[in-house]
Amino acid sequence: xxxxxRQTEKPKKNVLINNPVVRFFKNNIxxxxxxxxxxxxxxxxxxxxxxxxxxLNVLRQICINALLAFGMTFVLIIGGIDLTVGxxxxxxxxxxxxxxxxxxxxVPAILLSLLFGAVIGLINGVIIATTGxxxxxxxxxxxxxxRGLAYIITDGRSxxxxxxxxxxxxxxxxxxxxxPIYILVIVMxxxxxxxxxTRFGRRMYAIGGNPTAARYTGINIKSITxxxxxxxxxxxxLAGIILASRMFSGQPTAGQGYESDAIAAAVLGxxxxxxxxxxxxxTLVGALVIGVLSxxxxxxxxxxxxxxxxxxxxxxxxxxxxxxxxGKGLQISQLLFGRQKS
Amino acid sequence: xxxxxxxxxxGICKTFPGARVLNNVELKIKPGEVRALxxxxxxxxxxxxxxxxxxxxxxxxxxxxxxxxxxxxxxSVHDAMAHGISIIHQEICLAENMSVADNLxxxxxxxKKVKCFVDDKQMIKKAQQVIDSMGMDIDVRTKVGDLSxxxxxxxxxxxxxxxxxxxxxxxxxxxxxxxxxxxxxxxxIEKLKKSGIAIIYISHRMDEIFRIADSITVLRDxxxxxxxxxxxxxxDRLIAMMVGRELMEVQKTERKHELADECLVVKNLGxxxxxxxxxxxxxxxxxxxxxxxxxxxxxxxxxxFGIDRIDSGEIYINGEKVSIxxxxxxxxxxxxxxxxxxxxxxxxxxxxxxxxxxxSILERFIKIVGVNRKKEQAILDEHREKLSIRMTSGDQxxxxxxxxxxxxxxxxxWLATDPEILILDEPTxxxxxxxxxxxxxxxxxxxxxxxxxxxxxxxxxxxxxxxDRIIVMHEGEIAGELENRGTSESMQEEIMxxxxxxxxxxxx
Numbered sequence: 011x012x013x014x015x016r017q018t019e020k021p022k023k024n025v026l027i028n029n030p031v032v033r034f035f036k037n038n039i040x041x042x043x044x045x046x047x048x049x050x051x052x053x054x055x056x057x058x059x060x061x062x063x064x065x066l067n068v069l070r071q072i073c074i075n076a077l078l079a080f081g082m083t084f085v086l087i088i089g090g091i092d093l094t095v096g097x098x099x100x101x102x103x104x105x106x107x108x109x110x111x112x113x114x115x116x117v118p119a120i121l122l123s124l125l126f127g128a129v130i131g132l133i134n135g136v137i138i139a140t141t142g143x144x145x146x147x148x149x150x151x152x153x154x155x156x157r158g159l160a161y162i163i164t165d166g167r168s169x170x171x172x173x174x175x176x177x178x179x180x181x182x183x184x185x186x187x188x189x190p191i192y193i194l195v196i197v198m199x200x201x202x203x204x205x206x207x208t209r210f211g212r213r214m215y216a217i218g219g220n221p222t223a224a225r226y227t228g229i230n231i232k233s234i235t236x237x238x239x240x241x242x243x244x245x246x247x248l249a250g251i252i253l254a255s256r257m258f259s260g261q262p263t264a265g266q267g268y269e270s271d272a273i274a275a276a277v278l279g280x281x282x283x284x285x286x287x288x289x290x291x292x293t294l295v296g297a298l299v300i301g302v303l304s305x306x307x308x309x310x311x312x313x314x315x316x317x318x319x320x321x322x323x324x325x326x327x328x329x330x331x332x333x334x335x336x337g338k339g340l341q342i343s344q345l346l347f348g349r350q351k352s
Numbered sequence: 353x354x355x356x357x358x359x360x361x362x363g364i365c366k367t368f369p370g371a372r373v374l375n376n377v378e379l380k381i382k383p384g385e386v387r388a389l390x391x392x393x394x395x396x397x398x399x400x401x402x403x404x405x406x407x408x409x410x411x412x413x414x415x416x417x418x419x420x421x422x423x424x425x426x427x428s429v430h431d432a433m434a435h436g437i438s439i440i441h442q443e444i445c446l447a448e449n450m451s452v453a454d455n456l457x458x459x460x461x462x463x464k465k466v467k468c469f470v471d472d473k474q475m476i477k478k479a480q481q482v483i484d485s486m487g488m489d490i491d492v493r494t495k496v497g498d499l500s501x502x503x504x505x506x507x508x509x510x511x512x513x514x515x516x517x518x519x520x521x522x523x524x525x526x527x528x529x530x531x532x533x534x535x536x537x538x539x540x541i542e543k544l545k546k547s548g549i550a551i552i553y554i555s556h557r558m559d560e561i562f563r564i565a566d567s568i569t570v571l572r573d574x575x576x577x578x579x580x581x582x583x584x585x586x587x588d589r590l591i592a593m594m595v596g597r598e599l600m601e602v603q604k605t606e607r608k609h610e611l612a613d614e615c616l617v618v619k620n621l622g623x624x625x626x627x628x629x630x631x632x633x634x635x636x637x638x639x640x641x642x643x644x645x646x647x648x649x650x651x652x653x654x655x656x657f658g659i660d661r662i663d664s665g666e667i668y669i670n671g672e673k674v675s676i677x678x679x680x681x682x683x684x685x686x687x688x689x690x691x692x693x694x695x696x697x698x699x700x701x702x703x704x705x706x707x708x709x710x711x712s713i714l715e716r717f718i719k720i721v722g723v724n725r726k727k728e729q730a731i732l733d734e735h736r737e738k739l740s741i742r743m744t745s746g747d748q749x750x751x752x753x754x755x756x757x758x759x760x761x762x763x764x765x766w767l768a769t770d771p772e773i774l775i776l777d778e779p780t781x782x783x784x785x786x787x788x789x790x791x792x793x794x795x796x797x798x799x800x801x802x803x804x805x806x807x808x809x810x811x812x813x814x815x816x817x818x819x820d821r822i823i824v825m826h827e828g829e830i831a832g833e834l835e836n837r838g839t840s841e842s843m844q845e846e847i848m849x850x851x852x853x854x855x856x857x858x859x860x
Binding site: 203208215216220223225228229 | 657659678679682697700701702703707711715718721722
């Protein structure tokens with residue numbers, strides 16, 4: 011009798027909880043609400059916000075940040091941080107344009123540039139995994155080194171691209187939708203699959219959630235850590251290539267400060283700074299919030315220096331939100347947002 | 353002054369959710385008295401000390417604390433210090449990269465006439481006076497990290513004196529000291545005693561207790577068993593007081609099965625914490641590991657499981673010599689280790705039950721890409737049934753479960769790997785009776801199915817009732833091995849004697 015009861019009960023529950031859409035809304039209810047309120051306010055306050063052209067433009071703008079933020083989400087889930095992503099954006103953009111200008115065809119140039127990103131990730135990962143140095147320090151130091159590298163190879167000047175196929179990648183449309191959005195969707199499917207459908211993804215959560223327990227469970231922490239930093243750097247490299255394409259040139263200054271936007275997007279989307287918690291869907295919403303915020307501030311003609319101040323405050327709020335959600339303010343957050351389920 | 357107690361504690365109770373750990377405990381100490389506080393692990397010694405030191409507060413409206421005859425409230429560490437109570441914890445709490453003088457004055461730095469500057473010269477002078485008055489040969493300008501452990505301990509005592517302490521509690525102060533250093537410490541204790549300072553001394557080492565204690569208080573299961581002058585007690589009586597004569601809650605079930613061949617043999621194993629460990633374990637056998645905290649039982653488990661490095665010796669599994677360098681190697685050899693500290697070493701608290709149970713066997717339902725949800729659910733259902741884990745659903749977060757259910761999840765996680773050798777480190781610590789019973793039943797069933805079990809436990813009854821054989825460890829070595837004859841009273845005494853560094857043939 012007992013058994014029969016349970017079997018009839020169980021499937022119903024599972025359908026609800028395992029449904030990714032339901033889970034997505036449940037996890038991100040707070041931030042989705044914020045996004046909705048922001049969009050509503052901007053629609054009412056400006057004529058130009060709720061316009062298909064502007065909205066597509068917002069989507070195109072968030073692509074770079076979303077790519078970086080997906081990588082950052084991976085790194086944050088295993089309890090690390092990657093501050094090199096902004097520099098990798100600059101260096102990869104420069105690299106891809108210079109390779110093409112040197113006569114290498116577009117596809118190999120892109121692949122070589124991604125390989126460059128992978129090498130940076132490998133260096134980050136190996137240092138962090140084998141020496142036990144704090145990821146913050148390692149990536150902060152290399153952030154400067156990689157930026158310097160970009161300046162050295164270009165002599166500090168931007169390199170214009172004469173390849174029109176390449177520049178159409180960032181600026182062109184396919185079926186009325188900007189091409190970077192297609193790239194973003196494909197990357198999102200890939201990273202979601204890695205995170206939710208593989209052993210690797212599950213073990214990432216274990217490493218960030220409780221490193222000691224992960225070690226005792228027989229999880230190869232070093233290997234996973236290195237791979238995660240490689241993924242982050244390759245995504246940053248891809249973002250750098252798209253950015254170079256959009257700007258018709260490789261610029262050594264490109265991507266400066268992008269790491270903070272990426273961290274902000276991930277944390278706004280519910281990724282925990284202490285590791286073990288984070289979703290791709292949440293991070294996408296986080297990137298959307300930041301994108302809509304920038305776009306809205308522009309449409310409202312707020313000077314860019316003031317925008318910097320506002321964005322900084324938003325990041326502080328994002329981290330504060332994370333602490334309230336996972337730390338002392340648990341009861342408050344439960345009152346405000348209901349019980350959080352992962 | 354002579355008949356006046358410095359400290360009086362009456363009717364102290366402390367209840368944690370679900371368990372009363374102290375019940376009506378009384379403690380009275382005169383100035384200049386050295387009082388030993390004894391009892392098995394979990395008897396309530398440290399809880400009592402933490403109440404005294406303001407780390408825990410006693411149950412509201414239950415009992416009172418008097419200092420020099422006046423009732424006081426101790427609600428914080430600061431309150432305790434203001435009343436002249438200092439606690440020297442087992443782990444040294446000094447800032448290693450600061451000088452001795454800086455450590456002594458930490459939090460009460462002396463200031464120059466202009467109040468915002470620290471008067472280093474004056475502090476060094478005063479600190480040196482205190483150190484010299486204790487007859488110690490230390491330059492107060494040396495960094496604490498450069499001193500030996502014993503000297504660091506002395507610095508802690510000096511710091512307690514700086515706060516004008518009238519009562520100093522020492523929690524296992526000798527656990528990391530050499531014999532010569534212990535002598536130094538005892539000389540200091542004698543000095544403190546002469547200057548009228550009362551001392552509460554917690555230790556498991558009988559010989560030390562009888563050397564320096566004037567009187568002894570014994571606790572057991574949160575109850576005061578008695579206080580007497582050390583001169584009126586001897587080793588046997590003390591052990592009897594600590595162990596008690598009560599009947600056990602755990603029912604001893606008769607296990608009638610043939611033990612199969614040896615599946616784990618450890619030969620001359622040694623590392624930083626262990627010396628020359630030899631034992632063997634058979635299929636279907638429950639081998640108990642008894643000993644005091646810090647005797648090296650957990651360290652042995654960690655060494656076998658590949659967490660700590662092994663410096664010497666060999667491990668054979670099923671007759672084959674193996675080299676286990678990390679937990680992955682151990683798991684590949686079908687060893688499972690359920691650690692003592694389930695929150696820090698075992699569970700992923702922010703994740704759900706399903707995740708925790710399946711994390712070590714992902715390859716069974718995730719091939720390359722794609723999760724087989726049905727198989728995952730089947731694994732969860734199987735283990736939930738086996739240990740009757742109480743949960744709302746598999747998606748419940750582990751941190752929301754009770755201690756007992758958390759432990760069941762942790763054990764399930766390791767059972768899922770189908771181990772042949774299962775190491776259980778304090779599997780029933782801090783869990784309720786029902787969960788305990790479920791875990792005991794499981795241990796029996798597993799042994800019946802031929803799993804070899806290493807059971808580390810500080811609960812005597814548990815060890816005696818469950819084990820076929822018992823190994824007693826003391827300071828990183830095997831002190832003795834006992835066949836379980838089932839007569840628990842004498843067994844308990846034998847274990848206690850071995851665990852506290854004695855020899856069996858001294859006793860009857």
